[in-house]
């Protein structure tokens with residue numbers, strides 16, 4: 001589970017520090033997501049949970065006559081995105097909660113887009129209903145999100161390396177967090193209840209690049225990335241002594257197993273979800 005408060009605090013800070021390695025991890029997916037997004041013309045795009053802004057930047061560069069607004073709840077990430085978009089006259093970054101964001105009325109977005117930024121709403125149905133009301137009636141929605149953990153080798157393997165607590169409860173699979181939208185039927189249902197139409201799911205399998213470098217540096221890079229970002233980072237930060245060393249050794253081993261030449265990458269599985277605001 002990752003809450004809005006965490007994005008506004010520790011998690012947002014680490015993502016803001018790590019945006020280069022995070023963009024790298026999404027590299028293969030981003031190309032496919034941008035192709036899907038740009039299949040339809042648009043004049044005004046809203047990037048929901050824009051993070052450090054890679055989608056906003058790429059779209060603004062590729063579509064100079066369209067307006068682009070990146071919206072994020074984390075001050076640190078909005079600041080990073082602002083820096084990256086400073087030279088782009090058709091891109092603006094706003095700090096705010098997408099679940100209650102209000103359009104000023106003149107320029108309703110006709111494209112709502114997100115790379116993994118929409119799975120953190122405490123009430124996703126009401127957030128998507130609200131966003132639909134803010135959008136142009138002809139708007140298109142396109143976002144990516146992870147499929148279930150069982151389909152994502154990277155998180156399954158990471159979880160298998162972490163110490164097990166006998167008291168640990170099975171997490172709610174729909175709790176706000178990176179895997180909240182793993183179940184296709186659940187997501188289709190909530191988007192339908194929120195008023196979205198023509199809902200479609202494209203499964204995308206991609207190589208999540210987590211480490212690069214020569215002479216074994218790729219594995220060290222992967223280990224340090226997993227210590228900084230994602231589900232292992234918090235667990236490792238709470239360990240010390242021998243327990244911490246053991247997990248780091250295992251992480252290193254995982255990096256070695258998934259290294260090809262100068263790159264460490266793990267299989268990842270996500271959906272690209274598309275929908276329209278009206279029939």
Ligand SMILES: C[S@@+](CC[C@H](N)C(=O)[O-])C[C@H]1O[C@@H](n2cnc3c(N)ncnc32)[C@H](O)[C@@H]1O
Pocket residue numbers: 004007008012022023026048049050051052053054071072073074077096097098099114115116117118120121
């Ligand atoms: C997994 S990150 C993805 C960031 C970015 N889209 C990317 O691909 O690098 C999720 C993002 O959603 C943002 N976020 C979470 N809840 C939000 C909300 N209610 N409104 C706006 N942004 C939110 C977080 O701050 C974070 O930047």
